[in-house]
Structure formats: structure tokens, C-alpha cells
Amino acid sequence: MAVVIDRSKCIYCGACVATCPYLALRLKETYVEVIPEKCTECQLCIKACPVGCISLPGKDNESKR
Amino acid sequence: MxxxxxxxxxxxxxxxxxxxxxxxxxxxxxxxxxxxxxxxxxxxxxxxxxVRCGEGLGLKHVTNMGIKLSPQAISANINGARVIAPNLKDDIIIKTPETKGFVLDRxxxxxxxxxxxxxxxxxxxxxxxxxxxxxxxxxxxxxxxxxxxxxxxxxxxxxxxxxxxxxxxxxxxxxxxxxxxLYDTDYGFEYEMVNVKLQDNGQDYSDLIEIFFGREWAPRGYNWIFPKGPDSANVGVGIGGLEAPNAIHYLHKWMSADGVKHRFAKAVPVAYKGGAIPVxxxxxxxxxxxxxxxxxxxxxxxxxxxxxxxxxxxxxxxxxxxxxxxxxxxxxxxxxxNKYKEQWYNEEWKKFSKRLMLRKVLEKLSDDDLNHIISNLDQKDIDLTLAGDFKPVVQKVLLKRPQLLKVLTVLVNL
Known part of the structure; x- marks a missing residue:
């Protein structure tokens, strides 16, 4: 499992990329790429995201963030 | 060819x-x-x-770097800063050579x-x-x-x-x-908007960057209005990374607050900007x-x-x-x-380290403290503080708030 980014909401500002200690996220020109095998589900990116567009499927974090 | x-x-x-x-x-x-x-x-x-930035830049940086700004690079000329207390009423206005600058078009x-x-x-x-x-x-x-x-x-x-x-x-x-x-980073979200009222209280703030402090509005950060033209501005917020839920939530909360909401009554975004700010x-x-x-x-x-x-x-x-x-x-x-690091420390560290300390102090002040401080400062206090002399201001504040002694002493020793 890995975090999922709602691209329709994401402003690709890179805040999550800066915060991911595992370099599991990479900023592209118009989106953020998730590298699932590097994601540890630590959820720091979810806390960092200024617009609340990242979630971890199966975890109840979408309503909170 | x-x-x-x-x-x-x-x-x-x-x-x-x-x-x-x-x-x-x-x-x-x-x-x-x-x-x-x-x-x-x-x-x-x-x-x-x-763009993922408030776009403010001090004049001295432009001069020091030997840059000629093209007219198109300047969205607004800035003469000073207005700092607004958490009560969204009391303010101080700072105009010095240091606060002269620009809001850019990045x-x-x-x-x-x-x-x-x-x-x-x-x-x-x-x-x-x-x-x-x-x-x-x-x-x-x-x-x-x-x-x-x-x-x-x-x-x-x-x-x-x-x-x-x-x-x-x-x-x-x-x-x-x-x-x-999360601890050492602010997370920002900002709208570039048109139809923002840059006048308030019968005053024109279109040549000032406005900075709003308050735990309720921007915990471990601040809200801002940076003019981008006579009726346009970057309207944003940065919050500490440990704060929930997220930056956009706080921006909307503040923009809806009595005391500022009338300034955005007709405002519409023309851009979304955001990002991480390592502070x-x-x-x-x-x-x-x-x-x-x-x-x-x-x-x-x-x-x-x-x-x-x-x-x-x-x-x-x-x-x-x-x-x-x-x-x-x-x-x-x-x-x-490493000569680069040595030179950077020579040129920047004295000011940078003071501001790291000041950040620690600001974080310890409650909204009530900030309301008290901002409402009690007069122009002379502000001038002294900007000149690096915190003592008179600290004494003035301590007269009514002795409990702040520990927090503010550090400023006197800066």
C-alpha cells in the first residue's frame, strides 16, 4: 500500500515531496509522482499537504484532512 | 542557416x-x-x-545583487509593513529603508x-x-x-x-x-486574487505588506496580504507543520473572520499557490x-x-x-x-541567528500577549526595536505582563 494523491485537487506545490523522508514522492511538472515501493505509510505527507489532497486508502484520514 | x-x-x-x-x-x-x-x-x-511564493523582496537585495528589475517584474512597490494583532484590530505600521521593497511577478x-x-x-x-x-x-x-x-x-x-x-x-x-x-517547516497556501480591498479603516494599505498574527488564524505562522496591484493581492497563510488540519482550512477561516472578511467580500482567485517553507x-x-x-x-x-x-x-x-x-x-x-559556507556565515549568520531566536520567542507568546504588545507600542517603541534595542519595549510590556519575563529576556540579550 502507499499514499494516494487526488490529482484533481493537488496544486503540485511539492510540500509533500519536501517532507517525505524516504524520497517516495517526486515532483513532476504538473503532478506529484508516488513511488509505492518506497512509501512506508508514515503519513507525514498527509500532514504536510496544504490542500488536503493526500490519503492512505483504508485508513480513516480523508475526513480529518 | x-x-x-x-x-x-x-x-x-x-x-x-x-x-x-x-x-x-x-x-x-x-x-x-x-x-x-x-x-x-x-x-x-x-x-x-x-509560482509558490508570496513574492515579496526587499529593495536592498535587489541593490546588493546588482540586478536591474524590469518594470514587468514588479507587481507593486512596497514602502512598509503593517502588522496586525490577533484581535484583527490593533496594528503597527513600520516604514524604514529595510521595509522598502517589491511584490514581484516571479x-x-x-x-x-x-x-x-x-x-x-x-x-x-x-x-x-x-x-x-x-x-x-x-x-x-x-x-x-x-x-x-x-x-x-x-x-x-x-x-x-x-x-x-x-x-x-x-x-x-x-x-x-x-x-x-513538520516541526521546522511552515506549510503555505495562497490565492492571488482580484477585487481585494487594499483600503481599510479609512487608510490606504496598497503600498504595505500586511502580516496578521494569531494562533486562531495561523498557528506558528501568519496570514498575509501582499498587494499585486491597486485591487489585487496575494492572500495567504503559513502554518506550522504540526498543526491540523491544513493551511487552506486556516486561510478560509481567517478570510471569513469579522475584522477582515469585508476586504474579501468581492474577491475572486486568479491563481492558487502553495508550498513548504523551511523556517x-x-x-x-x-x-x-x-x-x-x-x-x-x-x-x-x-x-x-x-x-x-x-x-x-x-x-x-x-x-x-x-x-x-x-x-x-x-x-x-x-x-x-567550504569557503562558500564560511562566507555565507560571515554575511548572514548574525542576523539569521537573531531571527531564529525571535521566532522561538514569538512562538511562546499567546494571542493575548500579542494583542497586549501590539496595542501598547507607539512609534518611538517601534523605531527603537527596529534599531535592535529591545529593552524599552520589553520593559514596557513587562510592567503589565511580568509573567513574560522569561520569554522576553532573551530579546534583551540579542
Whole structure:
């Protein structure tokens, strides 16, 4: 499992990329790429995201963030 | 005429710079001026876009860097700052030579700086993404890139990472502390809006940047209105990374508050901007063998207002100069390149360390404290404080708030 980014909401500002200690996220020109095998589900990116567009499927974090 | 084709990336340069923001472009300009062969690459197809910044820049940075701002790069001229208390009523207005500056159009500004680098002789490749660094032992030897669909490798005597808050290049090179931590990072969200009322209380604030403090509105950060024209502004918020739920939530909450909401009654966004703002100390090491990190990638960001452009340009200028000199001397190991860090500390650290301390103090003040302080300061107090003399203000505040003694004493000793 890995975090999922709602691209329709994401402003690709890179805040999550800066915060991911595992370099599991990479900023592209118009989106953020998730590298699932590097994601540890630590959820720091979810806390960092200024617009609340990242979630971890199966975890109840979408309503909170 | 020969057939035009995209610029060819050679196999080797003296210096390769990743990221064409203010830090990267200044480094490229200075290194090229000194005769080094320079390649500057950037992931984006258009330099300066997308903007993720309040776009404020002090006049002194422009003067110090020897930049001529094109009229199109200036959205608004700024004469001062207005700081508003958490009660959204009391304020202080600061106008000094230090607070003179601009709200920029970063799309124009960044591109202008890159053009200056190109004019100085730097090769530039846009839409060229560095996806890995090449290392031999502890030394950085180059980068791997993908450019217009083709993968390639380029060697360099010095790689300069100027890739902004993500700081992916420095982290790939092995600088672990270039990762932004929730504790030491503010997360920002901003609308560029039209139909913003830049007048309030019968006064015109269109030549001021406005900064609103308050735990309720922006915990461990602040809200801002930075004018972008007579009726336009960047309206944003930065909050501490440990705060929930997120920046946009706080921005909307503040924009809906009595005391400010009338200023946005007819406002509509024309752009969304956001990003991570490292507001803690800079990264511990600025260099490795064959490697330098500059600007926001090195967490060289003002701890109080979160501005990074001025610091980035100066770091880029120093790093580019030092890198070119080291190339000329044939010595690009960490001890040689570290002259950049030494010079940066000489020029910036005195002020930077004070502001780190001031941030700690601000974090300890409650909204009630801030309301009290801001409502009690007069112009003379403000002038003294700005001149670096905190004593009279601290004494004045302590008369009514002796419980702040511990927090504020640190200011007196700055």
C-alpha cells in the first residue's frame, strides 16, 4: 500500500515531496509522482499537504484532512 | 542557416546547477562570469512557473545583487509593513529603508535572472529533470537527467543543488537533514486574487505588506496580504507543520473572520499557490566533495517572515563565485568548497541567528500577549526595536505582563 494523491485537487506545490523522508514522492511538472515501493505509510505527507489532497486508502484520514 | 535543434547537453562541464530559481541563476551568472563552463537545468518547461511564493523582496537585495528589475517584474512597490494583532484590530505600521521593497511577478523575475545567466555564458536546459546524482565514494561527480524524453548523464567538477524546498538532489547526494520536518517547516497556501480591498479603516494599505498574527488564524505562522496591484493581492497563510488540519482550512477561516472578511467580500482567485517553507536553521553542511547546496534547498529561509528570495540570491552568488574559483584552482573537494559556507556565515549568520531566536520567542507568546504588545507600542517603541534595542519595549510590556519575563529576556540579550 502507499499514499494516494487526488490529482484533481493537488496544486503540485511539492510540500509533500519536501517532507517525505524516504524520497517516495517526486515532483513532476504538473503532478506529484508516488513511488509505492518506497512509501512506508508514515503519513507525514498527509500532514504536510496544504490542500488536503493526500490519503492512505483504508485508513480513516480523508475526513480529518 | 543550419537546422535549429534543441540545445545539446555536453558530457561534461565545470559546474552543473540543478534548478533555475533565484539561487541557481545567480550561481550560474557568477560562475559563468568567472570563466567556468556552466550548465543550468530545470525540470519545468517555463522558468518561474508555477509560482509558490508570496513574492515579496526587499529593495536592498535587489541593490546588493546588482540586478536591474524590469518594470514587468514588479507587481507593486512596497514602502512598509503593517502588522496586525490577533484581535484583527490593533496594528503597527513600520516604514524604514529595510521595509522598502517589491511584490514581484516571479514568472517574469525568475526568467529575467535566468536570462542574465544565459547572457553571462551559462548553458540552460529547461524541461530537463535531474533524477539522480552520480557519486564515486563520498564525492559527487555529476547527475543523471532526462531531457525532452532522452536519458543522459553529465559529469561536473561541482554540482550545485538549487532545487528548492524539495531538496531532492541534496538528499540523493546524502544530506539527510535537507528533508523538511513538520516541526521546522511552515506549510503555505495562497490565492492571488482580484477585487481585494487594499483600503481599510479609512487608510490606504496598497503600498504595505500586511502580516496578521494569531494562533486562531495561523498557528506558528501568519496570514498575509501582499498587494499585486491597486485591487489585487496575494492572500495567504503559513502554518506550522504540526498543526491540523491544513493551511487552506486556516486561510478560509481567517478570510471569513469579522475584522477582515469585508476586504474579501468581492474577491475572486486568479491563481492558487502553495508550498513548504523551511523556517528552522539551515542544513548543517553546505558542501560535500564536488557538491554545494544553495537557497531554500539548504533551508536558507528567513525564520520570521519565511522569505527566501534574498537569501537564495546571495547564497547563489557566493556559491557560484567560490565554485568557479575552486575549478580554476583545480581543487573542488569539500574543504575547498567550504569557503562558500564560511562566507555565507560571515554575511548572514548574525542576523539569521537573531531571527531564529525571535521566532522561538514569538512562538511562546499567546494571542493575548500579542494583542497586549501590539496595542501598547507607539512609534518611538517601534523605531527603537527596529534599531535592535529591545529593552524599552520589553520593559514596557513587562510592567503589565511580568509573567513574560522569561520569554522576553532573551530579546534583551540579542
Amino acid at each position: 543550419e537546422k535549429y535543434d534543441l540545445p545539446l547537453i555536453k558530457n561534461e562541464y565545470d559546474i552543473v546547477i540543478v534548478g533555475a530559481g533565484p539561487a541557481g541563476s545567480l550561481a550560474a551568472r557568477e560562475a559563468s562570469k568567472r570563466g567556468a563552463s556552466v550548465l543550468m537545468i530545470d525540470r519545468r518547461k517555463e522558468l518561474g512557473a508555477p 514568472k517574469v523575475f525568475d526568467k529575467d535572472l535566468a536570462k542574465d545567466a544565459g547572457r553571462a555564458g551559462a548553458e540552460i536546459a529547461v524541461k530537463c529533470e535531474a533524477y539522480d546524482v552520480i557519486k564515486e565514494g563520498s564525492a559527487v561527480k555529476g547527475i543523471k537527467y532526462i531531457f525532452n524524453g532522452k536519458k543522459g548523464e553529465v559529469k561536473a567538477k561541482v554540482v550545485i543543488a538549487a532545487d528548492g524546498a524539495e531538496s531532492v538532489i541534496a538528499r540523493l547526494a546524502g544530506m539527510r537533514d535537507a528533508t523538511s520536518t 528552522g536553521a539551515p542544513v548543517k553542511e553546505f558542501v560535500m566533495d564536488g557538491f554545494m547546496v544553495v537557497g531554500t534547498a539548504a533551508h536558507q529561509v528567513d525564520p520570521i517572515h519565511g522569505g527566501g528570495i534574498g537569501l537564495a540570491m546571495n547564497a547563489g552568488r557566493i556559491a557560484g563565485t567560490v565554485a568557479a574559483e575552486c575549478v580554476k584552482d583545480g581543487k573542488t573537494n569539500a574543504p575547498a568548497l
